[in-house]
Structure formats: C-alpha cells, structure tokens
Amino acid sequence: MQSEMKIDMPAQHKKMSLKAIVRDAGIGIALLVLILIFSITTEHFLAPNNITNILTQITINLILAVGLTFVILIAGIDLSVGSVLAFACVVAGKVITIEGLDANTAIFLAVIASLLAGTLCGLLNGLISAYWGLPSFIITLGMLNIARGGALHISEAQTIYSFPEQFNDFGSASLFGIPVVFLVALLLVGIAGFVLHKTVFGRMIYGIGNNEEAVRLAGHPVFWYKVMAYTICGLMAGIAGIVYMARLNISSPIAGIGFELNAIAAVIIGGTSLMGGRGSVYGTLLGAFIIGVLANGLILLGLNDFMRQMITGVVIIVAVVLDHYREKMTTGS
Incomplete structure (x- = not known):
C-alpha cells in the first residue's frame, strides 16, 4: 500500500501543480x-514612494498568510495568528529591553524569544487539534484568547518601546529601493514553495487535504504532519511579530487585532481551497498583493475606513464564492 502511495502521490501532485499555475495566472x-484601474483613477499610485509603501504594508500579512497556507491546505484554520503575533511581539519586547545586555545580544535573544513563543503556540494548536480530532476553529479560537491575554499580562497592558538603534534601522532599511522586511517575506515564500512542491512533507500536506485516510492507510504519520503545519503557522506569526516591532519600533499587546482575517483572505483570494488539498503559496503571494493594492488604492481614492472595510469584505465574499464553484468543478458535483 505504501509503495502505491509513493507512485501515485507525485503524479497527482504534478497535476495539481499544473492547475495551480493556471489558477495563479488568473489571479x-x-x-x-x-x-x-488605480493607475488610471489615482495620481500617485505608481509613484516609487507609494510602491514602497505597498510592499512594506503587505509584508506582515504575507508572512502570516504563508503560515496559514500550510494549515488551510490540510483543511484546517488558525484564528489565533494575530494574537500569537502580539504575544511573540511582547515576549521579544520584554527581552530586548532587559537592562545590562549589549544591543547585539539583546536583538539576538529577542528574535529567538519571538520565534519560540510563536512556535510554541502553533505546536499547542496542532497537538490539541490533531490528538483529539477537534475542530481547529474552536482550538485556535481558544488560543486567540490565551495568547492575547498572555500578551496583556506580560506587558501589564503597556506598550514597550526604546529598542536598540540597529533593530529599528532594520525595519526601515531597503535594498535597491525594496524594503528589506519585504525581501524577508519573499524569502519565506520561496522556502515555503520549495517545501510544499519539492519535498515529501509538502506532498503529504497536499495529500492530507485531498484524502487524509488514504495517507494514513499508506503508513504516513498524519498526526505529526498536521502538528507540523500548525507549528509552521505559529513560527510565521513569531517572525511577523519581529517584523512588526522593527517596523513600528514598539511592542504592543494589542498588536495584530484582525490580522488573522486579512491573512486568511489572502490565502483564499490566492486560490487555496478551504476544503484543503488545492492551492499554492505563490497564489497566496498574489492574494496578499491584491489585498494590499486594493487597500492602498482605496485610500488614494479618498474613501473612508467604513467604505474600505465594506469593499474589502465584498472581495473576500466573492473569493469564497469562487472557491465554492472551483471546488464543485473539481469534484464534478
């Protein structure tokens, strides 16, 4: 049975990859x-400064969406990423402001602390959801409150600031006019793309989303693959927490409120199916761009916050409806 799985999975994966290329082209x-549209209707949309703003603004959403792509591909969801970002951010903020540490040591320890905090939250999400077979919606909703409460408790509901100059400089640095933080996000997209499309782990992630029972019968450790998907999602939230700190030069316990919705929207708009098994991290990249470009263009058009929220909501609903019809066309039902 396991040898059959080894033969069938790559062929199925190649077919899905071809569909993903066609889908991503449409996106x-x-x-x-x-x-x-925005180039014609607004005056400064294509100005270099505005392009830089768009790249900077989509960075955190893109990093979170990369992690969520793994989870949604296995037909799961993670509502906690925004709160986990805040928790990781506050933990890192506490570490980086420890008195007596030199700047480089403080930065290094803060980065490690943020990554560990995010990874731990993701690991717990995965272990609880996979071990008891509970809906990830409920588990991650619980983690949303735990992480947010943890962030408020650790920081005593206070914003942390006064970081080393080297750390603040990273958040505003650019390379050939491209924000360094966006280049970090692109690197993560590339790594995620390689893992999903070129490794056994990636093939199993797609396989679990398509037919979890078949993967289990083939002798593969479905439990640990699912746990790893949520752990990766938590790790991405930890990285996003560091980027948030570097960009805004603060560590806030109320950071990331609503970020999970935009990140999920980027994944769905990018063509990843809520039913699992179909999608691409490169589509997620395009989805994040669509959300970022839409938000920026609507601001340049002078629309207020309420109208922007309404229009963005419509786009998300349309994306989910399209996903529904893509699912029906794929299954033939």
Whole structure:
C-alpha cells in the first residue's frame, strides 16, 4: 500500500501543480487589472514612494498568510495568528529591553524569544487539534484568547518601546529601493514553495487535504504532519511579530487585532481551497498583493475606513464564492 502511495502521490501532485499555475495566472491577471484601474483613477499610485509603501504594508500579512497556507491546505484554520503575533511581539519586547545586555545580544535573544513563543503556540494548536480530532476553529479560537491575554499580562497592558538603534534601522532599511522586511517575506515564500512542491512533507500536506485516510492507510504519520503545519503557522506569526516591532519600533499587546482575517483572505483570494488539498503559496503571494493594492488604492481614492472595510469584505465574499464553484468543478458535483 505504501509503495502505491509513493507512485501515485507525485503524479497527482504534478497535476495539481499544473492547475495551480493556471489558477495563479488568473489571479495575476486580476492583480494587473486592479493595478491598471488605480493607475488610471489615482495620481500617485505608481509613484516609487507609494510602491514602497505597498510592499512594506503587505509584508506582515504575507508572512502570516504563508503560515496559514500550510494549515488551510490540510483543511484546517488558525484564528489565533494575530494574537500569537502580539504575544511573540511582547515576549521579544520584554527581552530586548532587559537592562545590562549589549544591543547585539539583546536583538539576538529577542528574535529567538519571538520565534519560540510563536512556535510554541502553533505546536499547542496542532497537538490539541490533531490528538483529539477537534475542530481547529474552536482550538485556535481558544488560543486567540490565551495568547492575547498572555500578551496583556506580560506587558501589564503597556506598550514597550526604546529598542536598540540597529533593530529599528532594520525595519526601515531597503535594498535597491525594496524594503528589506519585504525581501524577508519573499524569502519565506520561496522556502515555503520549495517545501510544499519539492519535498515529501509538502506532498503529504497536499495529500492530507485531498484524502487524509488514504495517507494514513499508506503508513504516513498524519498526526505529526498536521502538528507540523500548525507549528509552521505559529513560527510565521513569531517572525511577523519581529517584523512588526522593527517596523513600528514598539511592542504592543494589542498588536495584530484582525490580522488573522486579512491573512486568511489572502490565502483564499490566492486560490487555496478551504476544503484543503488545492492551492499554492505563490497564489497566496498574489492574494496578499491584491489585498494590499486594493487597500492602498482605496485610500488614494479618498474613501473612508467604513467604505474600505465594506469593499474589502465584498472581495473576500466573492473569493469564497469562487472557491465554492472551483471546488464543485473539481469534484464534478
């Protein structure tokens, strides 16, 4: 049975990859149309400073969405990423402001602390959800409150600031006019793409989303693959927490409120199926761009916060409806 799985999975994976390329091309066209519309209707949309702003603004959402792509591919969900970002951010903020540490040591320890905090939250999400077979919606909703409460408790509901200059400089640094934080996000997209499309682990993630029982019968440790998907998601939230600190030069216990919704929207708009098994992290990249370009363009058009929220909500609903029809076309039902 296991040898059959080894033969069938790559063929199925290649077929899904071809569909993903076609799907991503359609999403790319939608993004180009959006850019064209705002280029015509606004005066400064294509200005270099505005392009830099868009790249900077989508960075955190993109990093969170990369992690969520793994979870949604196994037909799960993680509502806690925004709160986990805040928790990791506050933990790192406490570490980086410890008196007596030199700047480089403080930065290094803060980064490690943020990564560990995010990874631990993701690991707990995965272990609890996978071991008891409980809905990830409920488990991660609980973690949303735990992480947010933890952030408020550790920080005593106070914003942490006064970070080393080297750390603050990282958040505003650019390379050839491209924000360094965005380049970090692109690197994560590339790594995630390699893992999902070129490794056994990636094939199993797709396999679990398509037919979890078949993967289990083939002798693969489904439990640990699912745990790892949530752990990766938590790790991405930890990285996003560091980027948040570096960009804004603060560590806030109320950071990340609502971030999970935008990140999930980026994944779904990018073509990853809520039913699992179909999608691409490169589509997620395009989805994050669509959300970022839409938000920026609507601001340049002078729309208020309420209208922007309404329009973004409509786009998300349309994306979910399209996902529903894609699912029906794929299954033939």
